[in-house]
Amino acid sequence: MTDLTATDFPPGATLRAEARIDLDAIRSNTRRLGQIVAETGSKSAAGVMAVVKADAYGHGAVPCARAAKQGGAAWLGTALPEEALQLRAAGLTGPILAWLHPAGGPWDELIVHEIDVTAYAPWVLEEITAAAQRCGIQARVQLKVDTGLGRGGTQPHDWLELVELAAKAEAAGHIRVTGVWSHFACADEPGHPSIRAQLDVFALALAAADHAGLRPEVRHIANSPAALSLPEAHFDLVRAGLAVYGLSPLPDTTPADFGLRPAMTLTARVALVKNAPAEHGVSYGHIHHTAGPTTLALVPLGYADGLPRNSSNVGEVLVGGARHRVAGRMAMDQFVVDLGDPDAVHDVHVGDEVVIFGPGDRGEPTADDWAQATGTLNYEIVTRIGPRVPRVYVGNS
Missing domain, CATH: 3.20.20.10 (Alanine racemase)
Structure with missing residues (x-):
């Protein structure tokens, strides 16, 4: 099965997620x-x-x-x-x-x-x-x-x-x-x-x-x-x-050390935003409970798309201008972010972009961050992103 591209979807369709390749x-x-x-x-x-x-x-x-x-x-x-x-x-x-x-x-x-x-x-x-x-x-x-x-x-x-x-x-x-x-x-x-x-x-x-x-x-x-x-x-x-x-394939170095720039930015769109009370269990196994009244955001991307299941409670994403951890268990098709503020429901909306990883220019996590959080290599983080995620190409001169 080949990877999908943006052209495989109806014109104007909103993609639930995409891997943007520069x-x-x-x-x-x-x-x-x-x-x-x-x-x-x-x-x-x-x-x-x-x-x-x-x-x-x-x-x-x-x-x-x-x-x-x-x-x-x-x-x-x-x-x-x-x-x-x-x-x-x-x-x-x-x-x-x-x-x-x-x-x-x-x-x-x-x-x-x-x-x-x-x-x-x-x-x-x-x-x-x-x-x-x-x-x-x-x-x-x-x-x-x-x-x-x-x-x-x-x-x-x-x-x-x-x-x-x-x-x-x-x-x-x-x-x-x-x-x-x-x-x-x-x-x-x-x-x-x-x-x-x-x-x-x-x-x-x-x-x-x-x-x-x-x-x-x-x-x-x-x-x-x-x-x-x-x-x-x-x-x-x-x-x-x-x-x-x-x-970078070398320890304790960054791509910038060699004049390189990461080509993949993985994003998704918020599918649901809702308030939740304190001590509310989140996702399978309830390995995360809300510390207080909070806002939960649902992200429609999961381990069937290539995100590591062991990123549960450790992987970070950029949403609403700030980095937040995956809250609870990473599921097959989705995960939850606990925004930690009941008023955040007014700041994060359905359809807002969630950056899973990218070059880091906007403060988003990088593939190296995800590799470190999940105990693997940056090679695996990018390679495992599956065919359910459309590839969208930019810089295609």
């Missing part, structure tokens, strides 16, 4: 990442791959991919093959890398659409090679080595086998090895000893590929945190995901 911020963030990479004096003139997997971290893959390319992204990156094919179907050209393929994946379609596919084990490379022979088209293949993350990629002790198979398939004209890459485990923990260890393993993997006669177009290992803090990891390409959307 495409100018996407362009600016991508441009800024290119500047950071250029300014760090890295080993080579590294380009930027904008990672638009998971529907561009919940922001909308196709509009954000276009904006990122307008901001200077040389590559686009996806996890799933269908995500990459969606970009091609939308008319996006240029290099696209996909890296998480099931056995018997849609290799033929990927090859025909000139999408770079990842071989992270010999059996994957064998399937790709067979598909290339069926199609009569040379497949674009990137080899992935597990330098220490322990997730995707070929283990170092099996790397030579993969490299030799790739060299043989390339010599036969079935594939073109366009890249060699890996992924960090702890780049978001600057100084972690695994970073140096992974770079050393990656250097050995690159040397083995070179010795086998492979000449990839791009070598890459840097994700967003490494792109921002580890120049020696830049090589030919940095894969920027979270940073493209204006959030």
Whole structure:
């Protein structure tokens, strides 16, 4: 199911909630990442791959991919093959890398659409090679080595086998090895000893590929945190995901520290305002009781829309010009805000905007605030916003 947009609703319809995506911020963030990479004096003139997997971290893959390319992204990156094919179907050209393929994946379609596919084990490379022979088209293949993350990629002790198979398939004209890459485990923990260890393993993997006669177009290992803090990891390409959307992947930093701006603002509209007496239970389980006579505001957004259920009594929103906590249990479709003032019924009205999170310009909470309150990462806060929330795009020049 694709995310809704404002155009999916009747003209003039009032949206109960929306995720407003600033495409100018996407362009600016991508441009800024290119500047950071250029300014760090890295080993080579590294380009930027904008990672638009998971529907561009919940922001909308196709509009954000276009904006990122307008901001200077040389590559686009996806996890799933269908995500990459969606970009091609939308008319996006240029290099696209996909890296998480099931056995018997849609290799033929990927090859025909000139999408770079990842071989992270010999059996994957064998399937790709067979598909290339069926199609009569040379497949674009990137080899992935597990330098220490322990997730995707070929283990170092099996790397030579993969490299030799790739060299043989390339010599036969079935594939073109366009890249060699890996992924960090702890780049978001600057100084972690695994970073140096992974770079050393990656250097050995690159040397083995070179010795086998492979000449990839791009070598890459840097994700967003490494792109921002580890120049020696830049090589030919940095894969920027979270940073493209204006959030910081590094501890004790803000987006502004890097010249980035959050692109998503999540809002809803007040659905009901009413006075309540003291000691009134609020929402399931009555884990919140009103301290005195108060005004309650109902917000039509809940965990079915992606708000964490454990934001109950801790998540904050901006309503009526002030920040207030979620009162009581976050429900599937709605939550309540206790405004704490029986006269507030005259200040907050049905239809008023409630800002769940945004850049913070107006004093509203940020995705980082929500992540801290609920014990998770800012990645999860934006990515989990579901398809019931329409995406409304601004800055769409």
